[in-house]
Amino acid sequence: DIQMTQSPSSLSASIGDRVTITCRASQGIRNDLAWFQQKPGNAPKRLIYAASTLQSGVPSRFSGSGSGTEFTLTISSLQPEDFATYYCLQHHRSPRTFGQGTKLDMK
Amino acid sequence: EVQLLESGGDLIQPGGSLRVSCAASGFSFLVYAMSWVRQAPGRGLEWVSLISNSGDRVYYADSVKGRFIMSRDNSKNMVFLQMNSLRAEDTAVYYCVSDGLHPGTNWGQGTLVTVSS
Numbered sequence: 342d343i344q345m346t347q348s349p350s351s352l353s354a355s356i357g358d359r360v361t362i363t364c365r366a367s368q369g370i371r372n373d374l375a376w377f378q379q380k381p382g383n384a385p386k387r388l389i390y391a392a393s394t395l396q397s398g399v400p401s402r403f404s405g406s407g408s409g410t411e412f413t414l415t416i417s418s419l420q421p422e423d424f425a426t427y428y429c430l431q432h433h434r435s436p437r438t439f440g441q442g443t444k445l446d447m448k
Numbered sequence: 449e450v451q452l453l454e455s456g457g458d459l460i461q462p463g464g465s466l467r468v469s470c471a472a473s474g475f476s477f478l479v480y481a482m483s484w485v486r487q488a489p490g491r492g493l494e495w496v497s498l499i500s501n502s503g504d505r506v507y508y509a510d511s512v513k514g515r516f517i518m519s520r521d522n523s524k525n526m527v528f529l530q531m532n533s534l535r536a537e538d539t540a541v542y543y544c545v546s547d548g549l550h551p552g553t554n555w556g557q558g559t560l561v562t563v564s565s
Binding site: 385386391426 | 483485492493494495498507508509510543547550551552553555556557558
């Protein structure tokens, strides 16, 4: 099975900060990776697919990069509505696997 | 409008069985693989199972393999998860999710399964 190691597990930041979250795959997954945002009590929402393609309707301050085993999600200028938990998901092979999540809160 | 509506969550005793369902509408259901993803209270997301669009291929997480069975009825635009030999650690919100080339486009609101005596 492919393991996804996501870091950091938690992150404190301020409005306007640039934030980067990383996912590392235990083997190459090409660009078969998506990023999700989840707020308490809600289902996750996809932000990025194919590692770097922005989901329609998602603000352009979100971006994804990477291929193979190293991937990053970047928020260029943090907004109040961005405080949430973020997950990566690999779908290169089944079983699919999520990263452990990164909880982003206000400093 | 795309909708995924889960149902069937309940309180069930350890060792028991339960079937949860997901009704899909607003998109070409026949084209999509579908997955179940769960989230235990206060924990992260865990992918559980995937079924191909035709239903001929099904995959499971190791944690549920041999106990859970995923199926679909394309005539009714529905997917199911039959859960047997339930354990306390199966307690979670179960989400129905569209899958395929770009998984996670659509999510249901989730249904809560609680395994407890």
